[in-house]
Amino acid sequence: MSTAVRAAIAIGSNLGDRAAHVERALEELRALPRTRVRAVSAWIETSPVGGPRGQDPYWNGAAIVDTELGPRELLEHLLAIEARAGRVRVAGVRDGPRTLDLDLVVHGDSIVDEPGLTLPHPRAEERAFVLEPLAEIAPDLRFPRSNRSVLEALTALRGSGGKRRRGGSGGSSAIASLATPAEAGAWCAAERARGLRIGFVPTMGALHEGHLELARRAARENDAAVVSVFVNPLQFDDKSDFERYPRHFAGDVELLDSADCAMAFTGTLAGFFPGELEPDGSLSRLRLVDPGPCAEGLEGTFRDGHFAGVATIVDRLFRVVNAHVAYFGEKDFQQSLVVKDLARRRGSPPIVVCPTSRENSGLARSSRNERLAPKDRAEAASIHRALVAAQGAWQSGERRAAELGAAMRAVLEPSALQIEYATARDPEAWTAEEPAAPLVRAQALVAARIGGVRLIDNLRLDGPAPDIRRKSERFP
Numbered sequence: 001m002s003t004a005v006r007a008a009i010a011i012g013s014n015l016g017d018r019a020a021h022v023e024r025a026l027e028e029l030r031a032l033p034r035t036r037v038r039a040v041s042a043w044i045e046t047s048p049v050g051g052p053r054g055q056d057p058y059w060n061g062a063a064i065v066d067t068e069l070g071p072r073e074l075l076e077h078l079l080a081i082e083a084r085a086g087r088v089r090v091a092g093v094r095d096g097p098r099t100l101d102l103d104l105v106v107h108g109d110s111i112v113d114e115p116g117l118t119l120p121h122p123r124a125e126e127r128a129f130v131l132e133p134l135a136e137i138a139p140d141l142r143f144p145r146s147n148r149s150v151l152e153a154l155t156a157l158r159g160s161g162g163k164r165r166r167g168g169s170g171g172s173s174a175i176a177s178l179a180t181p182a183e184a185g186a187w188c189a190a191e192r193a194r195g196l197r198i199g200f201v202p203t204m205g206a207l208h209e210g211h212l213e214l215a216r217r218a219a220r221e222n223d224a225a226v227v228s229v230f231v232n233p234l235q236f237d238d239k240s241d242f243e244r245y246p247r248h249f250a251g252d253v254e255l256l257d258s259a260d261c262a263m264a265f266t267g268t269l270a271g272f273f274p275g276e277l278e279p280d281g282s283l284s285r286l287r288l289v290d291p292g293p294c295a296e297g298l299e300g301t302f303r304d305g306h307f308a309g310v311a312t313i314v315d316r317l318f319r320v321v322n323a324h325v326a327y328f329g330e331k332d333f334q335q336s337l338v339v340k341d342l343a344r345r346r347g348s349p350p351i352v353v354c355p356t357s358r359e360n361s362g363l364a365r366s367s368r369n370e371r372l373a374p375k376d377r378a379e380a381a382s383i384h385r386a387l388v389a390a391q392g393a394w395q396s397g398e399r400r401a402a403e404l405g406a407a408m409r410a411v412l413e414p415s416a417l418q419i420e421y422a423t424a425r426d427p428e429a430w431t432a433e434e435p436a437a438p439l440v441r442a443q444a445l446v447a448a449r450i451g452g453v454r455l456i457d458n459l460r461l462d463g464p465a466p467d468i469r470r471k472s473e474r475f476p
């Protein structure tokens with residue numbers, strides 16, 4: 001594509017199945033003639049700007065394409081994609097709800113002022129919902145009229161409104177460290193009232209680089225990153241595992257400060273459920289939140305009640321923080337499914353699932369790794385080797401979950417690890433039992449114990465997951 005120019009397209013939907021509309025739009029962009037999609041941002045949820053009152057929030061994102069199509073030709077394609085998505089234009093209503101909105105924001109150096117086409121897009125530099133996704137994938141892209149980069153335009157836009165990563169009033173440089181959910185809730189409500197966007201990362205503390213990757217991303221993609229640090233007793237089926245779980249809140253707060261987070265908070269069960277605990281300090285089973293069907297099998301089988309405990313605290317954390325978006329790790333794959341399902345049922349927040357962070361040996365980072373003796377740590381790396389063996393089997397054409405499991409066991413069994421499970425599931429159609437039919441997509445999952453420490457890990461076997469809360473992607 002020697003004559004290709006780089007173009008930016010803003011994508012939005014606030015009507016119907018928003019996630020399906022924006023994903024379909026991407027598919028259609030990928031199928032455009034003489035055009036190659038180079039990068040796609042994560043989706044963000046934004047409030048409607050302009051138009052009739054009472055509209056639903058948007059899912060917004062952006063794509064960068066290299067195209068040989070001229071501006072008018074590309075625009076015609078975008079309008080056709082909108083029409084196929086069932087976009088209806090109501091005469092006289094501007095900025096009304098729409099199944100799909102595709103805006104050509106920039107097309108190379110083109111400056112165009114024609115009926116139906118103005119380039120660069122006349123309002124793009126005033127709109128955070130255009131600039132934020134673009135800043136993630138093309139911060140240096142220039143708007144030909146103003147000659148500002150996307151990042152410069154975004155910085156200028158935030159300059160007045162006050163992008164704030166830090167807590168306290170008036171931009172103090174230290175992270176706010178709060179000891180109770182009540183204080184945290186008030187802090188978050190005040191930030192929201194100022195119009196700031198909150199990205200939330202729930203954790204159990206003893207933070208490692210994996211957690212910090214989530215925290216940094218939340219800080220980058222939002223005005224304020226909020227992190228909870230709470231070792232949730234509800235999700236431990238093993239009392240000694242709960243008691244031995246590492247705890248270092250003060251050190252965690254320092255790490256979160258350096259990760260540019262605005263607020264960290266902790267609490268007690270009584271603080272999260274004021275007036276709701278039984279006299280013995282426990283939470284009645286009646287108050288547990290249903291973790292849904294993805295809680296069945298594997299972790300749900302080996303850790304009785306674990307996901308009800310996770311769903312109950314995550315639901316409460318979501319209520320306290322009321323975030324615009326929440327970040328979870330793929331490392332806890334089944335948990336990410338349970339949380340996405342919970343968020344869908346609650347109606348919020350959008351969930352971003354972030355890639356697993358690993359040590360050089362391939363061992364997935366985990367707070368529990370702290371408790372591994374050096375020799376056990378070396379042994380634990382065979383979990384990742386087993387997952388890679390399953391990926392090799394998949395690439396050689398193996399589609400049977402049981403055989404993928406066997407490929408992993410062949411690596412794990414000679415090690416000192418005690419296997420709890422080594423199996424595969426369809427990541428987009430969770431089943432409690434190992435599927436008997438050949439898989440079309442596969443996630444390999446392992447749980448094993450060594451030296452009294454329980455470890456889990458997983459790996460997608462068939463390339464990157466088409467997650468609706470997609471990670472931003474760049475293509476060669």
Ligand code: AMP
Nearest residue numbers: 203204205210328329331332356357365
């Ligand atoms: P935890 O403190 O273990 O409850 O984890 C808090 C969040 O961090 C969860 O969403 C985890 O999935 C995520 N997380 C933990 N370890 C990793 C890792 N190695 N890579 C990516 N995310 C992780």
